[in-house]
Amino acid sequence: MTAAEPIGSEPAVDAAEIPVDELAAVAPPAPDRTFRPGEEILLIDRKKRRYLVALEDGAEFHTHSGFVPHGDIIGKREGAVVRSSRGATFTTFRPTLSDFVFKMPRGAQVIYPKDLGAILMLADIFPGARVLESGVGSGALSMTMLRAGAVVTGYELRGDFAARAQKNVAAFGGAELTQRYTVEERNCYEGIDEVNLDRVVLDLPEPWEVVEHAEEALLPGGIIVAYTPTIIQAVQFRERLVESSFELAETIEVLHRGWNIDGTSVRPDHRMVAHTGFLSHARLLPA
Numbered sequence: 001m002t003a004a005e006p007i008g009s010e011p012a013v014d015a016a017e018i019p020v021d022e023l024a025a026v027a028p029p030a031p032d033r034t035f036r037p038g039e040e041i042l043l044i045d046r047k048k049r050r051y052l053v054a055l056e057d058g059a060e061f062h063t064h065s066g067f068v069p070h071g072d073i074i075g076k077r078e079g080a081v082v083r084s085s086r087g088a089t090f091t092t093f094r095p096t097l098s099d100f101v102f103k104m105p106r107g108a109q110v111i112y113p114k115d116l117g118a119i120l121m122l123a124d125i126f127p128g129a130r131v132l133e134s135g136v137g138s139g140a141l142s143m144t145m146l147r148a149g150a151v152v153t154g155y156e157l158r159g160d161f162a163a164r165a166q167k168n169v170a171a172f173g174g175a176e177l178t179q180r181y182t183v184e185e186r187n188c189y190e191g192i193d194e195v196n197l198d199r200v201v202l203d204l205p206e207p208w209e210v211v212e213h214a215e216e217a218l219l220p221g222g223i224i225v226a227y228t229p230t231i232i233q234a235v236q237f238r239e240r241l242v243e244s245s246f247e248l249a250e251t252i253e254v255l256h257r258g259w260n261i262d263g264t265s266v267r268p269d270h271r272m273v274a275h276t277g278f279l280s281h282a283r284l285l286p287a
């Protein structure tokens with residue numbers, strides 16, 4: 001019997017052994033990642049202030065430190081430094097998902113990136129996962145799950161928030177994300193029409209009102225996750241799970257503390273986002 005290979009081990013290949021012409025044949029061509037009109041980009045000034053700008057032919061980005069014609073940015077690569085009419089400099093990048101969530105227009109309060117990342121793991125979002133999300137709010141959680149490859153149906157009580165979420169998702173990811181995204185204006189407490197779902201992910205005031213509907217809508221092994229700002233909500237959700245076919249319930253909180261590392265000054269930051277919410281999750285047993 002041969003010994004099992006540890007996960008992640010790969011056969012050693014010495015690149016020097018591959019002839020250069022063969023290397024050129026297998027290496028993909030460098031992608032064109034220059035900035036184009038229509039995309040959202042980030043300008044960062046010398047004080048590290050961030051500005052989200054939608055690039056448009058002929059438009060200008062204005063601040064109190066002068067203006068930058070978009071034409072000076074279009075066609076450049078990430079990291080390019082551009083100068084305003086009054087000599088201020090801005091470094092240009094594509095926004096990360098986290099940048100975008102903080103800077104995008106909001107209807108409802110968004111889930112913070114530290115919790116968004118944890119939700120991807122707790123809900124085990126995978127490419128093609130069929131997810132019911134409610135409420136949709138500003139779309140921060142939607143775009144996070146869509147970018148991880150999920151197919152997301154959102155139930156949102158308010159029409160204006162549903163529209164805002166769809167606009168934000170389109171601005172962040174374009175058709176690549178919107179083709180897997182549907183939002184319906186409806187009350188999730190009244191039921192879920194979808195069946196054979198892989199995941200139900202909730203950010204609404206009374207997630208316990210959705211537990212019974214999720215039992216009907218999820219496949220066995222399916223996962224339910226609820227983000228709740230207060231522990232009282234988490235407890236009520238957990239109590240409803242006890243009466244249900246969900247198992248392996250757990251509630252966690254994610255604490256994110258930055259550190260100042262500057263020469264001999266190495267210490268935790270004085271400020272942190274001390275509390276955002278609780279994340280509760282569980283898995284469905286077969287009926």
Ligand SMILES: C[S@@+](CC[C@H](N)C(=O)[O-])C[C@H]1O[C@@H](n2cnc3c(N)ncnc32)[C@H](O)[C@@H]1O
Pocket residue numbers: 108109110111134135136137138139140141142155156157158161186187188189203204205
């Ligand atoms: C805090 S926001 C969600 C924010 C969202 N997770 C994000 O990251 O952008 C909560 C949303 O739940 C919606 N909502 C509240 N009760 C609901 C219900 N019964 N059915 C559907 N949506 C509901 C609200 O209108 C609001 O948009």
